[in-house]
Amino acid sequence: MSTSVLLLGLLVAALLAFGLGLSRANALAKKGDAHLHSRAGYYGTYLALWTLLPALIVLGIWSAAEAPIIRGVVSAGLPENVKALTPAEQSLIVGRINSVARGLPRLTPEEFETVRKVRYGFTTPAEAQRVLQERGTVLGSAPEPYVIAAAYEQVELLQRSRTMLTALIAALALGGFAYANWRMSPTLRARNTVEAMVLTGLFLASTVAILTTVGIVFSMLFEAIHFFQSVSPLSFFFGTTWDPRFSAAGSGSNTSGQFGLIPLLWGTLYISIVALLVAVPVGLFSAIYMSEYASRSIRTIAKPLLEILAGIPTIVYGLFALITFGPFLRDMGAHIGFEISATSVLTAGLIMGVMLIPFVSSLSDDIINAVPQSLREGSYGLGATQSETIRRVVLPAALPGIVGAILLAASRAIGETMIVVMAAGIAANLTLNPFEPVTTITVKIVSQLTGDLEFNSPQTLVAFALGLTLFVFTLCLNIYALYIVRKYREQYE
Amino acid sequence: MLKMPNLEVHQPDAVKHDTKVSAQDVNVYYGEKHALQNVSVNIPDRSVMAFIGPSGCGKSTFLRCINRMNDTIPIAKVTGKIIIDNQDIYDPSLDVVQLRARVGMVFQKPNPFPKSIYENVAYGPRIHGLSHSKADLDEIVGASLEKAGLWKEVKDRLNDPGTGLSGGQQQRLCIARAIAVNPEVILMDEPCSALDPIATAKIEELIDELRQNYCIIIVTHSMQQAARVSQRTAFFHLGTLVEEGNTTDIFTNPKDQRTQDYITGRFG
Numbered sequence: 044m045s046t047s048v049l050l051l052g053l054l055v056a057a058l059l060a061f062g063l064g065l066s067r068a069n070a071l072a073k074k075g076d077a078h079l080h081s082r083a084g085y086y087g088t089y090l091a092l093w094t095l096l097p098a099l100i101v102l103g104i105w106s107a108a109e110a111p112i113i114r115g116v117v118s119a120g121l122p123e124n125v126k127a128l129t130p131a132e133q134s135l136i137v138g139r140i141n142s143v144a145r146g147l148p149r150l151t152p153e154e155f156e157t158v159r160k161v162r163y164g165f166t167t168p169a170e171a172q173r174v175l176q177e178r179g180t181v182l183g184s185a186p187e188p189y190v191i192a193a194a195y196e197q198v199e200l201l202q203r204s205r206t207m208l209t210a211l212i213a214a215l216a217l218g219g220f221a222y223a224n225w226r227m228s229p230t231l232r233a234r235n236t237v238e239a240m241v242l243t244g245l246f247l248a249s250t251v252a253i254l255t256t257v258g259i260v261f262s263m264l265f266e267a268i269h270f271f272q273s274v275s276p277l278s279f280f281f282g283t284t285w286d287p288r289f290s291a292a293g294s295g296s297n298t299s300g301q302f303g304l305i306p307l308l309w310g311t312l313y314i315s316i317v318a319l320l321v322a323v324p325v326g327l328f329s330a331i332y333m334s335e336y337a338s339r340s341i342r343t344i345a346k347p348l349l350e351i352l353a354g355i356p357t358i359v360y361g362l363f364a365l366i367t368f369g370p371f372l373r374d375m376g377a378h379i380g381f382e383i384s385a386t387s388v389l390t391a392g393l394i395m396g397v398m399l400i401p402f403v404s405s406l407s408d409d410i411i412n413a414v415p416q417s418l419r420e421g422s423y424g425l426g427a428t429q430s431e432t433i434r435r436v437v438l439p440a441a442l443p444g445i446v447g448a449i450l451l452a453a454s455r456a457i458g459e460t461m462i463v464v465m466a467a468g469i470a471a472n473l474t475l476n477p478f479e480p481v482t483t484i485t486v487k488i489v490s491q492l493t494g495d496l497e498f499n500s501p502q503t504l505v506a507f508a509l510g511l512t513l514f515v516f517t518l519c520l521n522i523y524a525l526y527i528v529r530k531y532r533e534q535y536e
Numbered sequence: 537m538l539k540m541p542n543l544e545v546h547q548p549d550a551v552k553h554d555t556k557v558s559a560q561d562v563n564v565y566y567g568e569k570h571a572l573q574n575v576s577v578n579i580p581d582r583s584v585m586a587f588i589g590p591s592g593c594g595k596s597t598f599l600r601c602i603n604r605m606n607d608t609i610p611i612a613k614v615t616g617k618i619i620i621d622n623q624d625i626y627d628p629s630l631d632v633v634q635l636r637a638r639v640g641m642v643f644q645k646p647n648p649f650p651k652s653i654y655e656n657v658a659y660g661p662r663i664h665g666l667s668h669s670k671a672d673l674d675e676i677v678g679a680s681l682e683k684a685g686l687w688k689e690v691k692d693r694l695n696d697p698g699t700g701l702s703g704g705q706q707q708r709l710c711i712a713r714a715i716a717v718n719p720e721v722i723l724m725d726e727p728c729s730a731l732d733p734i735a736t737a738k739i740e741e742l743i744d745e746l747r748q749n750y751c752i753i754i755v756t757h758s759m760q761q762a763a764r765v766s767q768r769t770a771f772f773h774l775g776t777l778v779e780e781g782n783t784t785d786i787f788t789n790p791k792d793q794r795t796q797d798y799i800t801g802r803f804g
């Protein structure tokens with residue numbers, strides 16, 4: 044039986060178990076010399092969970108392990124000359140075996156007979172190709188007898204595995220049910236057990252996120268260490284020239300370039316600063332307007348509008364910068380006698396600033412709204428005007444939170460890729476001039492990894508060192524921002 | 537004859553004071569809701585007037601009319617006249633900001649700003665430009681804290697945050713903050729409802745002292761408190777002012793049946 048059918052079966056079984064548990068608990072309660080420890084529903088859930096969980100765990104593991112194991116067994120049985128082929132050719136053959144294996148169960152008995160004849164050499168392979176094709180399995184070439192043999196084996200193994208799995212699942216579900224049923228008594232602490240199980244589930248869910256992060260960090264760390272074996276950390280972190288001297292992929296020559304981080308870091312920070320110079324004042328002012336001045340009707344229209352900005356994919360901003368805004372700035376510059384290149388710090392910074400406005404404004408808006416109304420009233424009561432109240436009471440009270448919001452925006456700016464790829468250029472300049480192109484860490488990660496590459500030269504491995512640097516950078520910024528925001532929250536709770 | 541509750545009534549000084557605040561036919565609407573109906577009352581200077589009545593009867597609403605705090609509620613609409621010192625405070629020629637400097641307010645829950653104790657008190661004088669030098673301001677802050685009976689407790693930690701004080705101290709800080717702008721009238725909306733009995737006693741003592749210099753209007757839920765601190769009392773019920781008079785008379789000899797029911801604990 045397929046996994047989905049088994050799953051459905053298990054769910055039905057769990058439902059039945061729940062019903063049974065419920066009615067048994069009610070019966071126990073009615074007979075009642077003793078009070079039930081928990082409410083009846085918990086007994087039902089207890090039975091259901093015991094029926095469901097062990098079987099579900101085995102089902103999950105089995106379904107995940109089944110395919111690789113069968114594939115291993117099947118490829119072990121292939122002829123020696125096939126095993127001698129390159130990995131690429133072998134994977135082609137495995138693909139053909141899979142197709143045939145998928146096609147076999149769809150054949151009628153007569154057609155099946157034809158294929159069997161091919162397997163033992165009584166008919167030409169073209170016959171097999173024909174019958175398979177009639178049943179919707181298109182093959183590039185006629186299947187050799189060993190392919191058919193392997194497909195037969197695969198189908199058989201799969202069937203056997205499924206039969207075993209079905210039996211095992213049924214046994215586990217019944218066993219779990221029987222065990223839980225045997226434990227049923229008025230003194231069974233059903234609620235506590237159920238809650239512990241739910242807690243474990245919640246805990247596992249949260250570990251997934253944490254483990255993923257740890258996994259990402261470690262994989263980056265190992266590759267970065269690889270990189271630092273051929274380029275010294277000193278010249279990476281303090282080098283002022285970025286010139287990786289790309290060699291053609293596959294040529295294998297390890298021409299070492301210069302991997303100075305400074306120009307990229309500078310480009311990243313410069314663009315982020317320009318972006319924040321746009322986003323912070325505009326975002327903050329719009330938040331102040333929204334939360335303090337706007338009437339309800341304006342608020343209900345303007346706030347979602349502003350938040351739509353946040354939903355625009357950054358690549359669209361990038362396109363806008365590349366096609367409209369960059370050339371516009373360049374022409375403007377030409378008019379007033381500045382030489383502005385179409386991709387520049389200014390273009391990228393301004394567009395990124397616009398992207399960050401809703402981010403800053405909606406966070407600040409929440410924070411300003413969280414300042415208690417009683418503080419405002421206290422200030423009005425002393426004869427302060429609305430603007431005095433905002434400047435002297437509301438904003439100072441909200442300041443830590445706003446700083447946190449700005450730091451979060453900064454960490455987004457630093458990690459942003461699509462806008463800078465399209466609007467800032469790819470030249471690793473170390474320049475103060477905002478009209479010149481620069482590039483950022485994220486852009487270089489993309490460009491070092493674009494193309495058909497193998498991860499063995501410093502030219503590609505540097506991407507991991509860059510990624511790790513970026514990760515540490517934004518992580519520190521985020522932690523600091525969250526720390527500030529949290530400290531601020533405590534103030535009013 | 538009804539059995540009166542055993543309330544100890546503070547006998548007011550015999551001196552009769554001029555009217556400070558005079559309300560004439562005040563009505564308040566929150567949108568469709570007619571929250572306050574035809575309230576007229578004269579409130580004397582240099583004394584304490586208490587507003588009592590069951591929850592939701594409009595005491596706070598009326599109090600907030602006296603410094604036009606209801607202006608901050610978009611749906612609130614006020615009609616009628618409130619006259620302070622011969623001047624209608626709802627006259628368009630009068631700046632509400634100036635009015636609120638003359639009519640201070642203390643709220644139900646202490647609401648010190650998240651600033652230092654000093655800055656809390658200095659806030660009002662700074663805004664209204666009442667001081668010309670740092671020494672001036674120090675003087676005002678010190679005097680206000682002194683009048684609010686808080687000076688001794690905080691003089692060594694004026695730069696600590698005001699939010700770090702105890703609830704009772706915070707409320708006295710709010711009183712100091714209000715006094716610092718030299719108001720003539722001080723409105724207090726259940727100033728002790730968030731405080732313990734000892735802090736409450738201190739505030740009541742303070743109110744009794746402040747009476748020498750200010751016109752004080754206090755909303756309270758506790759009839760004992762009204763009896764202890766006020767010279768005059770007004771009883772509100774369902775948005776109307778039912779009865780108003782000397783505190784002694786209201787508590788010992790109420791004219792209206794509803795007042796009698798309320799102070800004997802029949803309802804509310």
Ligand SMILES: Nc1ncnc2c1ncn2[C@@H]1O[C@H](COP(=O)(O)OP(=O)(O)O)[C@@H](O)[C@H]1O
Nearest residue numbers: 566569571590591592593594595596597598609
């Ligand atoms: N901001 C407001 N918006 C709408 N209705 C209000 C508002 N404030 C008070 N009310 C209503 O006005 C009535 C009087 O309220 P309030 O003056 O606060 O009563 P009290 O202070 O005597 O308990 C109540 O019915 C209350 O629901």
Ligand SMILES: [Mg+2]
Nearest residue numbers: 595596597725
């Ligand atoms: Mg009230």
